[in-house]
Amino acid sequence: xxxxxxxxxxxxxxxxxxxxxxxxxxxxxxxPPALEAAAxxxxxxxxxxxxxxxxxxxxxxxxxxxYGWPAEVGGLGGDILHRAVMxxxxxxxxxxxxALFEHLEILAPTLVAMGDRDFVAQVLPRFLRGEExxxxxxxxxxxxxxxxxxxxxAIAVDGAHVITxxxxxxxxxxxxxxxxxxxxxxxxxxxxxxLTAFAVDLRAPxxxxxxxxxxxxTDELAEVTFDQVAVGPDRIVGELNGGWxxxxxxxxxxxxxxxxxRHSFLHRQVLDTIAHGSPVGDTLLxxxxxxxxxxxxxxxxxxxxxxxxxxxxxxxxxxxxxLAASEQSVNDWVLxxxxxxxxxxxxxxxxxxxxxxxxxxxxxVYGGSQQMQLDTIAKQILRLP
Amino acid sequence: MTPVTEQADHEFLDxxxxxxxxxxxxxxxxxxxAADPLDALGWWDLLPELADRDARxxxxxxxxxxxxxxxxxxxxxxxxxxPFLAATGLSPGSLVAAIGRRSARRGEVLVVVGDVTEAAxxxxxxxxxxxxxxxxxxxxxxxxxxxxxxxxxxxxDLSTWSPTVEEKQAEPARARGRFLGRxxxxxxxxxxxxxxxxxxxxxxxxxxxxxxxxxxxxxVRHLLAWAQTDCVALESVVATAVRLDAATPPGHxxxxxxxxxxxxxxxxxxxxxxxxxxxxxxxxxxxxxHSRVLALDSLLGTSTELTHALxxxxxxxxxxxxxxxxxxxxxxxx
Ligand SMILES: Cc1cc2nc3c(=O)[nH]c(=O)nc-3n(C[C@H](O)[C@H](O)[C@H](O)COP(=O)(O)OP(=O)(O)OC[C@H]3O[C@@H](n4cnc5c(N)ncnc54)[C@H](O)[C@@H]3O)c2cc1C
Numbered sequence: 001x002x003x004x005x006x007x008x009x010x011x012x013x014x015x016x017x018x019x020x021x022x023x024x025x026x027x028x029x030x031x032p033p034a035l036e037a038a039a040x041x042x043x044x045x046x047x048x049x050x051x052x053x054x055x056x057x058x059x060x061x062x063x064x065x066x067y068g069w070p071a072e073v074g075g076l077g078g079d080i081l082h083r084a085v086m087x088x089x090x091x092x093x094x095x096x097x098x099a100l101f102e103h104l105e106i107l108a109p110t111l112v113a114m115g116d117r118d119f120v121a122q123v124l125p126r127f128l129r130g131e132e133x134x135x136x137x138x139x140x141x142x143x144x145x146x147x148x149x150x151x152x153x154a155i156a157v158d159g160a161h162v163i164t165x166x167x168x169x170x171x172x173x174x175x176x177x178x179x180x181x182x183x184x185x186x187x188x189x190x191x192x193x194x195l196t197a198f199a200v201d202l203r204a205p206x207x208x209x210x211x212x213x214x215x216x217x218t219d220e221l222a223e224v225t226f227d228q229v230a231v232g233p234d235r236i237v238g239e240l241n242g243g244w245x246x247x248x249x250x251x252x253x254x255x256x257x258x259x260x261x262r263h264s265f266l267h268r269q270v271l272d273t274i275a276h277g278s279p280v281g282d283t284l285l286x287x288x289x290x291x292x293x294x295x296x297x298x299x300x301x302x303x304x305x306x307x308x309x310x311x312x313x314x315x316x317x318x319x320x321x322x323l324a325a326s327e328q329s330v331n332d333w334v335l336x337x338x339x340x341x342x343x344x345x346x347x348x349x350x351x352x353x354x355x356x357x358x359x360x361x362x363x364x365v366y367g368g369s370q371q372m373q374l375d376t377i378a379k380q381i382l383r384l385p
Numbered sequence: 386m387t388p389v390t391e392q393a394d395h396e397f398l399d400x401x402x403x404x405x406x407x408x409x410x411x412x413x414x415x416x417x418x419a420a421d422p423l424d425a426l427g428w429w430d431l432l433p434e435l436a437d438r439d440a441r442x443x444x445x446x447x448x449x450x451x452x453x454x455x456x457x458x459x460x461x462x463x464x465x466x467x468p469f470l471a472a473t474g475l476s477p478g479s480l481v482a483a484i485g486r487r488s489a490r491r492g493e494v495l496v497v498v499g500d501v502t503e504a505a506x507x508x509x510x511x512x513x514x515x516x517x518x519x520x521x522x523x524x525x526x527x528x529x530x531x532x533x534x535x536x537x538x539x540x541x542d543l544s545t546w547s548p549t550v551e552e553k554q555a556e557p558a559r560a561r562g563r564f565l566g567r568x569x570x571x572x573x574x575x576x577x578x579x580x581x582x583x584x585x586x587x588x589x590x591x592x593x594x595x596x597x598x599x600x601x602x603x604x605v606r607h608l609l610a611w612a613q614t615d616c617v618a619l620e621s622v623v624a625t626a627v628r629l630d631a632a633t634p635p636g637h638x639x640x641x642x643x644x645x646x647x648x649x650x651x652x653x654x655x656x657x658x659x660x661x662x663x664x665x666x667x668x669x670x671x672x673x674x675h676s677r678v679l680a681l682d683s684l685l686g687t688s689t690e691l692t693h694a695l696x697x698x699x700x701x702x703x704x705x706x707x708x709x710x711x712x713x714x715x716x717x718x719x
Contacts, residue, residue, distance in 0.1 A: 021711040081714060088710040267705055277700040286696030289706055290644045294618035297625045300713050318617045377613055378606035385590055385598045
């Protein structure tokens with residue numbers, strides 16, 4: 001459908017996200033079969049990953065998903081605004097979630113900015129095609145909010161590193177092929193100065209992934225153990241002992257620009273529930289829509305800042321707080337509109353509503369808890385004593 | 386990540402704040418008083434230029450400054466009357482719109498904000514057109530209202546109604562006037578809420594209990610961080626609406642105004658909690674900011690009404706009220 005010009009010189013979309021948006025919209029209106037397959041509620045995460053991976057294959061094949069990524073790593077150029085347009089339109093046309101392709105907007109920008117060029121040029125296209133998938137291994141049983149206390153070790157041996165330790169709450173690890181692992185390369189007391197980020201192949205010997213069944217019935221989370229897993233030097237992302245910078249770069253995306261992508265699917269959720277709405281919930285819905293308007297404006301500000309090459313900084317905390325608030329208020333209204341989710345799992349739509357509702361109660365924890373975000377604002381923005 | 390309000394807008398905001406502070410300083414020094422700060426700012430010259438993004442942003446920044454400085458002017462009514470000027474043949478500033486407000490006790494009440502001694506009044510009656518009434522045709526009753534806001538109720542005999550602007554022409558002008566008025570009110574509430582929050586932040590650093598500043602207690606820090614988050618959300622939403630203007634979806638002025646009322650009240654409440662008892666005194670300035678937010682929330686639809694109506698509209702129409710992603714792009718084509 002899309003004519004991809006190899007030279008790029010006369011590519012009509014690379015420097016024109018508006019034209020890209022119009023063309024992509026026209027493509028979606030033609031209801032491509034891969035979208036039809038993915039645009040329905042699917043309770044099983046395994047199936048959800050499968051249909052979304054397939055959709056990514058088509059989106060990459062047609063070229064759409066390659067915009068927004070540099071040509072050197074397999075993209076077609078353009079910036080994050082292309083990606084923002086693509087996912088917003090997919091949500092509007094019925095896609096219920098990004099599933100683990102969330103990491104295209106949480107992890108991948110940092111991989112591209114800080115990873116080994118050749119390595120990223122190999123793995124990013126596979127990720128964009130849905131053939132490989134990524135996860136983020138930061139948290140440990142003893143290192144939650146206090147991430148700088150992580151203890152997973154990476155020991156230098158013959159020009160490589162050997163990783164041993166345990167990560168937990170690793171989203172999507174059961175379905176992923178790669179994990180970006182934050183491991184200690186400095187002394188035990190080195191805190192944030194002695195951490196390094198490694199891209200680890202989860203298929204390698206010594207890696208074990210144990211899914212964790214969650215309270216909402218899904219198995220997004222997992223525990224990942226590493227027993228003397230060897231990784232080569234091209235798998236270091238950022239600098240040796242520069243892992244904290246890498247983690248902060250990722251978390252800034254997870255807190256700020258990701259708000260745009262995630263909130264697009266909250267709009268989807270509103271539209272998918274609207275038929276069940278009743279006048280009783282009108283104020284709750286109005287409130288949720290105000291919250292969504294706040295996320296849309298602030299996260300768009302973050303997208304534009306990122307596209308302009310500005311570092312995201314502590315203001316990311318605002319978007320993170322607003323996103324979590326909107327996710328909760330949308331789901332407050334969903335519960336009010338469709339109380340079936342509290343008592344039964346009649347079909348996939350109810351099951352997904354229940355998953356999402358319960359998930360929305362924990363969104364104030366992942367990516368740095370609400371309390372951590374408030375601390376950041378108090379200290380770095382309000383400069384309180 | 387830079388704040389959404391662009392540099393030029395901030396410069397105008399600062400200039401407006403200085404201008405609004407000037408008359409108070411000047412009248413203290415020489416009793417002859419000073420020039421109207423809106424004249425000094427060249428504000429009236431901006432009114433015919435509202436289609437221009439920069440002029441619009443500057444014109445509306447005045448309201449944020451008014452909230453921040455607790456000053457009052459007839460700018461709101463003048464802004465809302467602007468779309469009627471072509472049909473009435475009047476010039477900017479010579480016509481000020483009265484604003485209808487529903488009282489639970491007295492039904493529809495017309496109010497004007499600021500000093501309107503020099504202007505004719507625009508009385509707009511949806512469905513029946515709009516009329517220009519000279520000052521001699523109306524009676525203005527001052528309303529004792531907190532928030533350092535000059536408000537008058539308008540008494541006029543409307544039994545012999547003859548519209549100056551017929552309904553057909555009045556309808557689009559009214560919609561435009563309300564859009565601008567709601568954005569202006571949202572910005573003034575933002576300014577007032579920021580004023581209340583600034584007092585609380587300063588207090589948290591200065592006030593000591595248990596041998597340390599109260600701003601070192603996490604509970605206090607988090608109250609202020611939430612209030613700041615509400616400010617940032619409101620600023621971002623209203624600045625986006627000012628930038629996009631007519632490219633916003635239908636009813637977006639109601640979203641902006643509802644958010645302003647809700648967040649504005651929440652910010653003032655959190656600031657008050659941090660201030661403690663001193664914040665609940667007449668002597669302390671907090672109540673001026675808080676009362677102004679409450680008063681402005683009551684004009685052109687309260688946040689409660691607008692929030693409920695927004696939910697009802699979306700439920701009934703099955704539409705999505707979000708600003709379209711494509712128009713948010715830096716240089717969208719028209
Ligand atoms: C759905 C979900 C997905 C996740 N995905 C990932 C992932 O993909 N990769 C990954 O690495 N991690 C992931 N996490 C883990 C997440 O980053 C941690 O849960 C988070 O950092 C908090 O750590 P914790 O759960 O150990 O809570 P704790 O740090 O033990 O905190 C418990 C409570 O205490 C509060 N608290 C802690 N310290 C303070 C303090 N100093 N002041 C005030 N309050 C404090 C917290 O706010 C929280 O409310 C995920 C978590 C969830 C829920």
